[in-house]
Amino acid sequence: MNAAATPTDGAPLETSTSDQLVLRTARGRWVLAATVLGSGIAFLDSTVVGIALPAIHRDFGGGVGALQWVVTGYSLTLAAFLLLGGSLGDRFGRRRIFSLGIAVFAVFSAACGVAPNAGLLTGARILQGVGGALLTPGSLAILQASFRAEDTSRAIGAWSGLSGVASAAGPLIGGYLLAVASWRWVFFINLPVGLLALAAILVFMGREHDRQRARPFDFMGYGTLVLFIVGLQLALDRGTTLDWFNSPEILTETVLACVGLYLFAVQTITAKYPFFDRALAADRNFISCNVFSFFIGILMFSTMALQPPMVQGLLGYSVFGAGLLMIPGGFGSFTAMFLVGRLVSRVDPRLLIVTGLSLSSFALYQMSHFDLTMGATPFMAAMVCQGFGTGLIFVPLNVMTFSTIDPALRADGTTMYTLTRSIGSSIGVAWMEAFHTRQNAVAHADLAASIQSNNSVVTHGLPAYMNPLSLPGLQSLNGEITRQADMVAYLDVYRLMMIVTLAVIPLLLFIRKGRTIAHGASA
Numbered sequence: 001m002n003a004a005a006t007p008t009d010g011a012p013l014e015t016s017t018s019d020q021l022v023l024r025t026a027r028g029r030w031v032l033a034a035t036v037l038g039s040g041i042a043f044l045d046s047t048v049v050g051i052a053l054p055a056i057h058r059d060f061g062g063g064v065g066a067l068q069w070v071v072t073g074y075s076l077t078l079a080a081f082l083l084l085g086g087s088l089g090d091r092f093g094r095r096r097i098f099s100l101g102i103a104v105f106a107v108f109s110a111a112c113g114v115a116p117n118a119g120l121l122t123g124a125r126i127l128q129g130v131g132g133a134l135l136t137p138g139s140l141a142i143l144q145a146s147f148r149a150e151d152t153s154r155a156i157g158a159w160s161g162l163s164g165v166a167s168a169a170g171p172l173i174g175g176y177l178l179a180v181a182s183w184r185w186v187f188f189i190n191l192p193v194g195l196l197a198l199a200a201i202l203v204f205m206g207r208e209h210d211r212q213r214a215r216p217f218d219f220m221g222y223g224t225l226v227l228f229i230v231g232l233q234l235a236l237d238r239g240t241t242l243d244w245f246n247s248p249e250i251l252t253e254t255v256l257a258c259v260g261l262y263l264f265a266v267q268t269i270t271a272k273y274p275f276f277d278r279a280l281a282a283d284r285n286f287i288s289c290n291v292f293s294f295f296i297g298i299l300m301f302s303t304m305a306l307q308p309p310m311v312q313g314l315l316g317y318s319v320f321g322a323g324l325l326m327i328p329g330g331f332g333s334f335t336a337m338f339l340v341g342r343l344v345s346r347v348d349p350r351l352l353i354v355t356g357l358s359l360s361s362f363a364l365y366q367m368s369h370f371d372l373t374m375g376a377t378p379f380m381a382a383m384v385c386q387g388f389g390t391g392l393i394f395v396p397l398n399v400m401t402f403s404t405i406d407p408a409l410r411a412d413g414t415t416m417y418t419l420t421r422s423i424g425s426s427i428g429v430a431w432m433e434a435f436h437t438r439q440n441a442v443a444h445a446d447l448a449a450s451i452q453s454n455n456s457v458v459t460h461g462l463p464a465y466m467n468p469l470s471l472p473g474l475q476s477l478n479g480e481i482t483r484q485a486d487m488v489a490y491l492d493v494y495r496l497m498m499i500v501t502l503a504v505i506p507l508l509l510f511i512r513k514g515r516t517i518a519h520g521a522s523a
Contacts, residue, residue, distance in 0.1 A: 157341025297424025336391025
């Protein structure tokens with residue numbers, strides 16, 4: 001065995017293949033359903049809570065910045081404890097840690113639902129993030145370890161597709177619950193789903209799939225990596241509102257992130273038992289796939305973050321209406337992932353990814369031609385195209401990422417892969433939001449400069465209520481300029497994302513198709 005595939009001492013032994021699950025059996029389908037439901041509530045929660053903030057603000061009052069910690073607190077603990085998911089799963093068993101994650105998530109979802117004030121709600125959300133961090137990587141690790149080789153790609157395809165539907169359905173479900181009940185039901189809905197997932201995993205997944213790990217835990221490596229992630233996440237979450245590096249807070253958080261990353265690198269190189277096995281760094285294919293996944297995180301999740309405010313703020317849709325518009329993208333993604341699970345063993349995965357990126361680029365091209373007068377059809381068509389393209393990317397990328405690493409490194413690899421994509425998505429959202437803010441200001445200045453009160457062509461072409469010679473008319477005119485500038489900024493963002501998507505395609509040249517995928521290495 002070469003160095004790239006040799007785990008360090010104390011790596012877990014693999015379970016016998018005699019107990020691997022068959023997807024077509026009732027037991028296999030229930031285990032798949034449990035992982036989908038468990039990760040689904042975490043994915044849904046990441047999109048649905050943000051739209052409930054205005055309703056929470058009406059109930060609790062206080063500053064909007066303080067309530068933003070309901071979202072930021074969750075994202076921080078999710079990122080920090082996500083690192084422990086793989087290590088704890090190896091040490092105590094994936095089934096046990098996944099079940100614990102569901103239980104913690106459900107309990108503190110209920111605590112969020114009954115919270116009497118913003119402080120307790122934020123505290124419950126922080127602890128809810130711990131549960132989400134335990135179950136999110138565990139769901140993928142269970143699929144990798146539990147299903148036989150010929151079913152693994154299809155199981156992951158179904159998991160990815162249904163999880164995508166859950167993310168896309170967040171605004172729809174949130175809007176409906178806000179309309180017919182209250183924001184508290186955004187959290188209460190996690191209880192029955194979590195209990196069903198917990199029951200399914202306990203009943204249908206046998207204990208024989210649990211793994212034990214004897215390698216000592218690297219507290220220094222974990223601590224420095226958490227410092228990097230927390231510093232980076234805080235800077236990205238708060239940078240837009242605090243004017244980025246003009247703020248001492250953002251500068252401090254950036255310095256902490258850089259120090260944490262440097263210390264983590266030193267610890268990984270010098271420690272006998274580093275937090276991530278050094279053998280992963282020796283696998284060029286695994287590292288190349290992680291770099292590619294980082295850019296995919298930047299591209300795919302930025303769109304999901306920008307579209308709801310555009311649809312609601314500029315096109316006039318309600319929260320529920322905006323959710324309906326997002327659903328076609330989720331079903332497009334699910335359809336593609338369902339199909340690609342059957343194709344990935346017959347077609348070069350890189351060809352599927354190129355096709356997916358091309359479709360995503362075309363969808364972004366469509367989005368760059370949106371306008372303020374369009375109906376729902378152009379938006380939904382672009383969402384279907386982008387969703388289908390995204391669905392063609394994730395499963396083949398998962399397969400190639402884990403096709404060349406030793407099965408004993410799978411837990412470390414899963415954690416690193418999940419973390420890389422998560423960091424990419426955080427950076428992508430912050431980057432695109434900052435670019436949108438900048439382009440909005442530029443477009444507003446350009447449009448305003450073109451309006452001259454002494455230009456008879458302009459003044460006669462405007463409706464009477466936008467007459468720039470009167471104060472009410474000037475205010476109305478400025479409102480319309482602001483609306484147009486906001487739309488121009490969104491179109492600029494979509495053009496930038498289209499260019500970056502096309503620029504990512506050559507990175508596939510650094511990724512190998514991989515060897516014939518054994519069960520232990522499949523993903």
